[in-house]
Amino acid sequence: MGICTSAGVIRDFAGSYLVSEDNMAFGRPTKYWKLDVDKVCGTGSAAWDKAVHDAYKCRPHNLCCDNCHSHVALALNLMRYDNRTSWNMVNLCLRSLIHGKHVSCVSFLKTWLPFLMLTGALVTFILTLNLH
Incomplete structure (x- = not known):
């Protein structure tokens, strides 16, 4: 910042x-x-x-x-x-x-895509654990 x-x-x-x-x-x-x-x-x-x-x-x-x-x-x-x-x-x-406002669509993806991918992986891992 x-x-x-x-x-x-x-x-x-x-x-x-x-x-x-x-x-x-x-x-x-x-x-x-x-x-x-x-x-x-x-x-x-x-x-x-x-x-x-x-x-x-x-x-x-x-x-x-x-x-x-x-x-x-x-x-x-x-x-x-x-x-x-x-x-x-x-x-x-x-x-x-x-x-705040994002500079562009690409900057929006740079900001949020890693978080969304990590969250998705974590949710998938937890769901996999609960299924077994």
Whole structure:
């Protein structure tokens, strides 16, 4: 998960103390959630860019507690997006799942096909166990 600057440059953590720009760690984006700069407390795009910059400066990155989701949440908290400071990994994930839009039909398949295949294999395995 990454967040764009007002100029549209995606910032994403690629590892500890390593921020990539327009080169996300896990490939090209498959889904996006367009946020409204008018919901930022402060001077619009200037406040947005400062919050994005401050959220990504000189920070460690770890998979469980301080990951790309938490850095995006920090940026939203710093800019007081939607007049809130309670953004976190969980509500950000849920809101992006609900409000996000897929880039294309192929991106939809890239996002959901592995999950559906794994779920199908698991259901088949469980049904096979129950039949014996």
